[in-house]
Amino acid sequence: MPDEERLTEDIIALTEEFGRYGYRMITGMLNNSGWHVNHKRVERIWRREGLKVPQKQPKKGRLWLNDGSCVRLRPERPNHVWSYDFVQDRTHDGRVYRTLNIIDEFTKEALMIRVKRKLDSTDVVDALTDLFILRGPPEYIRSDNGAELEVVRFD
Secondary structure (H helix, E strand, C coil): CCCHHHHHHHHHHHHHHCCCCCHHHHHHHHHHCCCCCCHHHHHHHHHHCCCCCCCCCCCCCCCECCCCCCECCCCCCCCCEEEEEEEEEECCCCCEEEEEEEEECCCCEEEEEEEECCCCHHHHHHHHHHHHHHHCCCCEEEECCCHHHCCCCCC
16 A cells, blocks of 8 residues: 555554554544554554553562561662572573572672572572672672572571
8 A cells, every 4th residue: 555654654653652552542543643544454564563562560569568567678879788589591401500690789780690500508608708708798688588598507
């Protein structure tokens, strides 16, 4: 169709301006602006151009428990709050590897990333000790207390 290219440009322009609108709303806006176009045609162009409505971002959870006993600490400066967690993935041949990621929550800097086939609580303690020597200890350390820390003993 001769006007297909212009219609596509208008659809993309409206999508960029109104990012949370889907093809049905864009069809209505096109019809209000003078185009006489069917929603099926707009949907076809929409899919061809790879347009999608972005997922809605979830709201952040409460910073406290129901009884008000716990407040999630917000970092105020570098070396105030560090957090660590494990990430697990597989290589192309199916073998598992894990990474221990330690970040400074204020600067969002990755302080250390350790990669091994198996990581446990000893590796966490070793990594944190190395960072304490290099940077000094933070005021707080946050962790999800996953299964990796079940064998931690401080005698």
